[in-house]
Amino acid sequence: xxxxxxxxxxxxxxxxxxxxxxxxxxxxxxxxxxxxxxxxxxxxxxxxxxxxxxxxxxxxxxxxxxxxxxxxxxxxxxxxxxxxxxxxxxxxxxxxxxxxxxxxxxxxxxxxxxxxxxxxxxxxxxxxxxxxxxxxxxxxxxxxxxxxxxxxxxxxxxxxxxxxxxxxxxxxxxxxxxxxxxxxxxxxxxxxxxxxxxxxxxxxxxxxxxxxxxxxxxxxxxxxxxxxxxxxxxxxxxxxxxxxxxxxxxxxxxxxxxxxxxxxxxxxxxxxxxxxxxxxxxxxxxxxxxxxxxxxxxxxxxxxxxxxxxxxxxxxxxxxxxxxxxxxxxxxxxxxxxxxxxxxxxxxxxxxxxxxxxxxxxxxxxxxxxxxxxxxxxxxxxxxxxxxxxxxxxxxxxxxxxxx
Amino acid sequence: xxxxxxxxxxxxxxxxxxxxxxxxxxxxxxxxxxxxxxxxxxxxxxxxxxxxxxxxxxxxxxxxxxxxxxxxxxxxxxxxxxxxxxxxxxxxxxxxxxxxxxxxxxxxxxxxxxxxxxxxxxxxxxxxxxxxxxxxxxxxxxxxxxxxxxxxxxxxxxxxxxxxxxxxxxxxxxxxxxxxxxxxxxxxxxxxxxxxxxxxxxxxxxxxxxxxxxxxxxxxxxxxxxxxxxxxxxxxxxxxxxxxxxxxxxxxxxxxxxxxxxxxxxxxxxxxxxxxxxx
Ligand SMILES: Cc1cc2nc3c(=O)[nH]c(=O)nc-3n(C[C@H](O)[C@H](O)[C@H](O)COP(=O)(O)O)c2cc1C
Ligand code: SF4
Ligand code: SF4
Ligand code: SF4
Numbered sequence: 001x002x003x004x005x006x007x008x009x010x011x012x013x014x015x016x017x018x019x020x021x022x023x024x025x026x027x028x029x030x031x032x033x034x035x036x037x038x039x040x041x042x043x044x045x046x047x048x049x050x051x052x053x054x055x056x057x058x059x060x061x062x063x064x065x066x067x068x069x070x071x072x073x074x075x076x077x078x079x080x081x082x083x084x085x086x087x088x089x090x091x092x093x094x095x096x097x098x099x100x101x102x103x104x105x106x107x108x109x110x111x112x113x114x115x116x117x118x119x120x121x122x123x124x125x126x127x128x129x130x131x132x133x134x135x136x137x138x139x140x141x142x143x144x145x146x147x148x149x150x151x152x153x154x155x156x157x158x159x160x161x162x163x164x165x166x167x168x169x170x171x172x173x174x175x176x177x178x179x180x181x182x183x184x185x186x187x188x189x190x191x192x193x194x195x196x197x198x199x200x201x202x203x204x205x206x207x208x209x210x211x212x213x214x215x216x217x218x219x220x221x222x223x224x225x226x227x228x229x230x231x232x233x234x235x236x237x238x239x240x241x242x243x244x245x246x247x248x249x250x251x252x253x254x255x256x257x258x259x260x261x262x263x264x265x266x267x268x269x270x271x272x273x274x275x276x277x278x279x280x281x282x283x284x285x286x287x288x289x290x291x292x293x294x295x296x297x298x299x300x301x302x303x304x305x306x307x308x309x310x311x312x313x314x315x316x317x318x319x320x321x322x323x324x325x326x327x328x329x330x331x332x333x334x335x336x337x338x339x340x341x342x343x344x345x346x347x348x349x350x351x352x353x354x355x356x357x358x359x360x361x362x363x364x365x366x367x368x369x370x371x372x373x374x375x376x377x378x379x380x381x382x383x384x385x386x387x388x389x390x391x392x393x394x395x396x397x398x399x400x401x402x403x404x
Numbered sequence: 405x406x407x408x409x410x411x412x413x414x415x416x417x418x419x420x421x422x423x424x425x426x427x428x429x430x431x432x433x434x435x436x437x438x439x440x441x442x443x444x445x446x447x448x449x450x451x452x453x454x455x456x457x458x459x460x461x462x463x464x465x466x467x468x469x470x471x472x473x474x475x476x477x478x479x480x481x482x483x484x485x486x487x488x489x490x491x492x493x494x495x496x497x498x499x500x501x502x503x504x505x506x507x508x509x510x511x512x513x514x515x516x517x518x519x520x521x522x523x524x525x526x527x528x529x530x531x532x533x534x535x536x537x538x539x540x541x542x543x544x545x546x547x548x549x550x551x552x553x554x555x556x557x558x559x560x561x562x563x564x565x566x567x568x569x570x571x572x573x574x575x576x577x578x579x580x581x582x583x584x585x586x587x588x589x590x591x592x593x594x595x596x597x598x599x600x601x602x603x604x605x606x607x608x609x610x611x612x613x614x615x616x617x618x619x620x621x622x623x624x625x626x627x628x629x630x631x632x633x634x635x636x637x638x639x640x641x642x643x644x645x646x647x648x649x650x651x652x653x654x655x656x657x658x659x660x661x662x663x664x665x666x667x668x669x670x671x672x673x674x675x676x677x678x679x680x681x682x683x
Pocket of ligand 2: 167184185332333334335336337338340341378379380381382383384
C-alpha cells in the first residue's frame with residue numbers, strides 16, 4: 001500500500017502554521033535556504049519532476065531558465081485555475097494542505113529569485129482563495145517571506161481571482177488575465193520563462209506540481225525517483241468521478257495499473273472511462289491493465305492530462321458524452337482563432353446530430369477532417385485538443401467497442 | 405550582410421534577415437501564401453491561421469505572419485497537412501460568413517480548392533449597425549480578423565473605441581461599452597474601414613450605392629491629391645465616378661510614407677461635407 005505524501009494530512013488537515021510546523025512542515029524551505037537557489041533547482045531537475053497541469057514539462061528546466069535569466073524582475077505564478085470538467089484534485093490539495101502548497105510556492109520563488117509571486121485561483125474557488133490568503137498572511141507575519149526575493153528582499157505574494165473561464169488556465173491567457181486584459185492565449189515562443197507575465201521571465205506551475213517540491217528538497221532527488229517508473233518518477237493525484245462508488249481524489253505512484261485505481265474507487269463493469277479530462281481520450285476495458293504512466297499512456301495514444309478520470313457504465317451513450325464535451329469546448333473557446341472558434345462550433349453541431357441519432361451519415365468523416373484542422377492550426381492547447389476525445393471515440397466505434 | 409542567414413523552404417535554400425517573419429521570406433521567394441488577418445502596418449493578430457506552415461520541430465503548424473525566421477529553420481508550405489489546414493480555415497469561414505463583399509477571401513478560398521458546402525451549421529449573426537453618418541457595420545460579414553481593433557488601438561489611432569467581446573462563436577467586435585459608435589470614443593477617422601478585408605465595415609456612400617445597385621468599380625478613376633485641411637501632407641486617392649463626377653470614396657495609399665494608408669475624419673470623409681455643402 002502506497003504511503004501518502006501529497007495527501008498525508010488528508011485526515012487531519014494542517015490549517016494553521018503551528019500545526020503545519022508540528023507535523024514536519026517547512027523542512028523543505030529551510031533546506032532550500034541552506035543549500036541556495038542553484039542547488040535547489042538542481043535537485044528538482046534531477047528528481048525528474050514534470051508539471052502536473054497537463055503539459056508535463058520538466059519543472060527543474062523551467063526554473064533553471066528563469067533563475068539564469070538576465071532580467072532581474074521575474075515572477076513565480078501558481079496556477080490554481082482548475083476548470084477542466086472532472087478535475088478537482090488541486091482544490092482538495094489546497095483544502096487539506098494549504099501550507100504544503102505555499103511552501104512549494106516559496107521554494108519555487110526562492111529558486112528563481114522571484115520579485116513577486118502570484119496565486120491565480122479559479123473564481124469559483126472562493127473558499128480556497130480565502131484559505132490561501134489567510135495562510136499567506138500568517139506566513140508573512142511570521143517572517144517566512146523574508147529573504148526569499150532577489151538580494152535578500154522579502155517576497156510579495158498576491159492572490160488573484162480567476163476570470164471564470166477555462167481558457168484562463170492556459171498559461172499565457174492567465175498572464176493576460178492577471179494583467180487586466182481579456183484572457184486570450186498568446187503564441188509561444190516566446191515562452192513564459194523568457195517573456196511571461198508582464199513580459200518578464202516567469203515560472204508558472206500547477207498546484208500539484210509545487211506540492212511535490214518540499215519533499216523533493218528535503219528527501220532528495222533519489223527519493224522521488226524511488227517512486228513510480230523510470231520515465232515517470234513520483235506520484236500522481238487522480239480526480240475520479242462518474243459511475244463509481246467512491247468518487248474522490250486518489251494518490252498513487254506512477255506505474256500503478258489503471259485497474260487498481262478503478263478498484264479503489266469502486267468501479268464495476270464499466271463501458272469505458274474518459275482519461276485525462278475533456279481533452280483526454282476514452283479508454284475501454286481491454287486497456288484497463290495499462291500502467292498509469294506518461295509513457296504507457298503515450299504508447300496507447302492516450303494522455304493522463306491533469307489526472308481526471310470519469311467512469312461510464314454500459315447504459316451511457318458515449319456519443320452523448322462526446323456531445324457534452326463538444327459543447328464545453330465550443331463554449332470555452334476564447335474565439336480568437338478561426339479553427340477553434342468556428343471549428344468547435346461545427347464539431348458540436350455534428351456531435352449533436354450523432355447523439356440524437358439523426359446524422360446525415362457524413363459526420364464521422366467530416367469530424368476526422370475537422371479534427372486535423374483544429375489540431376494543426378489552432379493557436380493554443382484548447383483548440384489543439386478539443387477533438388482528441390472525439391477521435392478516440394470514433395476509433396473505438398470502428399472497433400465495435402461501444403455499448404449503446 | 406551580418407544579419408542574413410539561411411532557412412529551408414520546401415527543401416530550397418532561402419535568405420532571411422534578422423527580424424523578418426517567415427511570411428516576409430515566403431513573399432520575397434514568391435511562394436504563394438494565403439493571408440486574411442495580417443496587414444503590412446498592423447501587429448499580426450495570428451488569428452485567421454490561413455498562413456500556417458509546417459516548421460520542423462514544432463508539433464502544431466505555426467502562423468508564418470507572426471513567427472520570426474531563425475537560422476536553420478526548415479519550413480514546409482507544400483505538405484498535405486498545410487494544405488488541409490489552410491483549406492479548412494477557408495471552409496470554416498465560408499460556413500459562417502457572408503463573403504459577398506470579400507472578393508480577396510473568396511478568390512483565395514477558390515484557389516485552395518475550398519468547398520463552400522463542406523461544413524453546415526449556424527451562420528454568424530452579429531447584426532447590421534447603421535448608427536452614424538459616415539460608415540455602416542455589417543458584422544455578419546466579420547471574420548474577426550482583429551484588424552479594426554488594432555487600427556483603432558495602439559497600432560494607429562490610439563482611440564480604443566473597438567474591442568472584442570464574448571467568447572467562442574459568440575465573440576464579436578464591440579464598439580465602446582454599449583455597442584453604439586456615436587457613444588464610443590470613436591473619432592470617425594475611418595481607419596478601421598480602410599483595413600477591413602471583408603466589407604463588414606463600409607463607407608456609407610459605398611454601402612448606399614451598392615444597395616441601389618449603383619456601385620460600379622469600372623467607372624471609377626483614382627485621382628491623387630494632397631489633403632489641404634492641414635499641413636501634414638497626407639496623400640489622398642479620390643475615387644471619382646467619371647460619368648457623374650461624384651467622389652465615391654477617399655483612401656490613402658498603404659505605402660505612403662506619411663499616412664501608411666491611414667487618415668483622419670477630415671481627409672477621409674471631408675468630401676461628404678464638401679458635397680453636402682455644395683448641394
Ligand atoms: C486550455 C488550457 C487550460 C489549462 N488549464 C490549466 C489549469 O487549470 N491548471 C493548470 O495548472 N494548468 C492548466 N493548463 C496548463 C498550463 O498552460 C501550464 O502548462 C501549466 O500551468 C504549467 O504548470 P506545470 O508545468 O506545473 O504543469 C491549461 C492549458 C490549456 C491549454
Ligand atoms: S485555440 Fe481556441 S482558445 Fe486557443 S487561442 Fe484559438 S480560439 Fe482561443
Ligand atoms: S473610425 Fe477610427 S476611431 Fe472610429 S472605430 Fe474606426 S478606427 Fe476607431
Ligand atoms: S469588422 Fe472587418 S476588420 Fe474588424 S474584425 Fe471584422 S472583418 Fe476584421
